[in-house]
Every structure is written in structure tokens, then in C-alpha cells.
Amino acid sequence: MTQPVRLAINGATGRMGQALLALVKDDARFSLVAAIASPDSSKLGRPVDTCEGALSFTHEWPAADALDVVVDFSGPAGLAEALTYCESHGVALVTGTTGLDATFAQRLSASSSRIALLRAANFSLGVAVLTRLLRQAAAALPDWDLDIIEAHHNRKEDAPSGTALALGEAAADARGTSLRESAVYAREGRVGPRTQGTIGFAVVRGGDIVGEHELLLMGQGERLELVHRATDRSIFARGALEAAHWLSGREAGDYDLDAMLAERSSR
Ligand SMILES: NC(=O)C1=CN([C@@H]2O[C@H](COP(=O)(O)OP(=O)(O)OC[C@H]3O[C@@H](n4cnc5c(N)ncnc54)[C@H](OP(=O)(O)O)[C@@H]3O)[C@@H](O)[C@H]2O)C=CC1
Numbered sequence: 001m002t003q004p005v006r007l008a009i010n011g012a013t014g015r016m017g018q019a020l021l022a023l024v025k026d027d028a029r030f031s032l033v034a035a036i037a038s039p040d041s042s043k044l045g046r047p048v049d050t051c052e053g054a055l056s057f058t059h060e061w062p063a064a065d066a067l068d069v070v071v072d073f074s075g076p077a078g079l080a081e082a083l084t085y086c087e088s089h090g091v092a093l094v095t096g097t098t099g100l101d102a103t104f105a106q107r108l109s110a111s112s113s114r115i116a117l118l119r120a121a122n123f124s125l126g127v128a129v130l131t132r133l134l135r136q137a138a139a140a141l142p143d144w145d146l147d148i149i150e151a152h153h154n155r156k157e158d159a160p161s162g163t164a165l166a167l168g169e170a171a172a173d174a175r176g177t178s179l180r181e182s183a184v185y186a187r188e189g190r191v192g193p194r195t196q197g198t199i200g201f202a203v204v205r206g207g208d209i210v211g212e213h214e215l216l217l218m219g220q221g222e223r224l225e226l227v228h229r230a231t232d233r234s235i236f237a238r239g240a241l242e243a244a245h246w247l248s249g250r251e252a253g254d255y256d257l258d259a260m261l262a263e264r265s266s267r
């Protein structure tokens with residue numbers, strides 16, 4: 001029988017951390033070794049309700065050789081700590097943390113020569129398919145205007161969402177350009193007519209919206225709308241756990257969900 005994957009969850013007290021804990025509890029593929037909380041968390045030392053028994057929220061990372069993979073949904077500071085741990089212990093890392101600056105993104109890319117790394121701004125299957133559809137539509141309709149509208153709960157810290165930015169990158173790439181060249185993040189006042197080829201972003205924050213992404217491709221006399229609505233964040237947690245299981249034991253490299261889905265569908 002194969003041994004369960006030894007897992008740590010970083011950001012375990014957060015919304016995604018809680019969703020992950022709820023799933024791991026009943027998933028025999030994993031053995032939860034650590035539930036890492038922030039150094040200031042009021043939950044430090046409090047028990048985690050898992051089938052493993054005596055596990056408490058902690059900010060202490062496990063000793064060497066105790067882990068196969070870390071799943072991180074914390075924030076830039078938490079991810080930096082997870083990355084340092086994974087690099088020094090050769091542990092695989094799955095991260096969904098968004099709102100990272102370019103320097104951090106480069107540090108992540110560099111780390112993939114030392115560890116197996118899988119990052120995704122969105123772990124839902126629906127957004128993976130939406131990204132493919134957008135690539136197709138953006139390439140087929142190169143002159144149409146594209147705006148990306150996203151909506152999230154009122155606790156979200158980064159904007160636009162990581163998913164909106166990744167969708168924008170995919171569309172720009174499909175049109176042979178980059179988001180850096182084409183993104184418009186704000187419109188206010190007398191902005192004048194739209195510059196062709198730009199990709200606009202609009203952000204909504206409120207209530208308990210789990211995550212919505214609406215893509216508007218606008219032509220003359222017609223428009224195409226592609227929409228994804230997440231109604232339960234366990235979809236992201238499930239996707240991240242699939243990724244953790246798939247990544248565990250792999251050689252160092254920069255992996256993404258497409259690689260995982262492509263490998264699975266070819267079986
Ligand atoms: N890729 C995807 O599919 C998804 C990505 N996300 C992204 O995941 C991230 C987390 O989202 P969400 O769960 O909603 O946010 P939360 O704020 O609910 O959770 C983040 C948690 O990380 C904890 N934390 C902060 N610093 C550290 C640290 N140094 N070490 C360990 N834990 C730490 C926080 O603790 P405290 O509150 O005590 O500071 C908090 O409990 C965001 O970047 C979000 O955009 C979210 C959903 C899906």
C-alpha cells in the first residue's frame with residue numbers, strides 16, 4: 001500500500017486553510033503533519049480537529065524529513081516563510097497565494113530549480129477551462145475590446161484578483177502581446193476613447209462573494225461574455241489537494257495546473 005502524502009497547511013487558520021483542513025480530515029491520501037498559523041494568531045496552541053488526533057495550530061515548522069509537501073494559502077509574508085522552509089528541506093510546494101509583486105514571482109521561479117513548485121491563481125477546474133476558452137476567443141477576435149470584471153468578498157486584500165491578472169496574461173499572450181503593454185487598471189474623468197488592444201480591469205468587493213470573473217469581448221453590434229462564478233471555496237481547496245498529491249515526489253520544476261490536467265487526460 002502506498003504511504004499517505006505527509007502534508008503541512010500554511011495559513012491554516014484562514015478561509016482557505018479551514019476549507020483545506022475540512023477536506024484533509026477525510027482524505028486517506030494525506031497525513032496532516034502541521035497546521036501552520038501566523039506568528040500572531042490567537043489560535044496558536046489550539047487543537048486542530050483532524051483524524052490524526054493531537055495536532056495544534058503552530059508557527060513552528062516541522063523538523064527535516066517530516067514532510068512531502070506544503071500547501072500554502074497565507075499571504076506574501078507567509079509564503080516567503082514556506083518557501084524558505086521548502087527550499088532548505090527539499091519539500092514540494094503548492095501555493096495559491098495571490099497579490100505577489102514581480103520580485104517575489106521571480107524568487108518563486110528561481111526556487112523551482114531546487115524544489116517541485118506548483119502555483120495557480122485559481123485552483124478551480126472551471127477557471128482552467130475558462131482560461132483555455134479565453135485564449136481561443138482572444139486570438140480569434142483580435143480587434144475586439146476585452147474587459148475583465150472580477151468580484152470578491154470584502155476581506156480580500158489584493159486587487160485585481162490573481163485570477164483576473166492570469167486571465168489577462170493569457171489573453172494578451174494569445175494576441176502576441178503582454179499584460180504589461182496592454183493593461184488598463186483604472187478609468188476616471190475624461191479618459192478619452194479607448195486605445196485599441198488594451199485590456200481593461202474592473203474590481204468589485206463586497207459581502208461574502210467567493211469569487212466571480214466575467215470576461216467581456218466587445219465587438220461592433222455584438223459581444224461575447226464568458227463568466228465563472230465560484231459559490232463554494234472548497235472547489236479551490238479540492239484542486240489544491242489534487243495538485244499536492246500529483247506534485248509529491250516529483251523532481252524540481254515549475255509546474256502548473258495545465259500540466260497536471262494534461263497528464264491526467266492523456267491517461
Ligand atoms: N489560488 C486559489 O485558488 C485561491 C487563492 N486564494 C488566495 O489565498 C490567499 C489566502 O486567502 P484566504 O484564505 O481567503 O485569506 P485569509 O486571510 O482568510 O487567510 C490567510 C491566513 O494566513 C495566515 N497567515 C498570515 N501570515 C502568516 C504566516 N507568516 N505564516 C502562516 N500563516 C500566516 C493568516 O493569519 P492571520 O489572520 O492571523 O494573519 C490567515 O489565517 C490570498 O492570497 C487569496 O487571494 C484564495 C482562494 C483561492
Ligand SMILES: O=C(O)C1=N[C@H](C(=O)O)C[C@H](O)C1
Pocket residue numbers: 098121122152153156157160161162163164210211212
Ligand atoms: O481571495 C480570494 O478569495 C480568491 N483569490 C483568488 C484570486 O485572487 O484570484 C482566487 C479566487 O478567486 C478566490
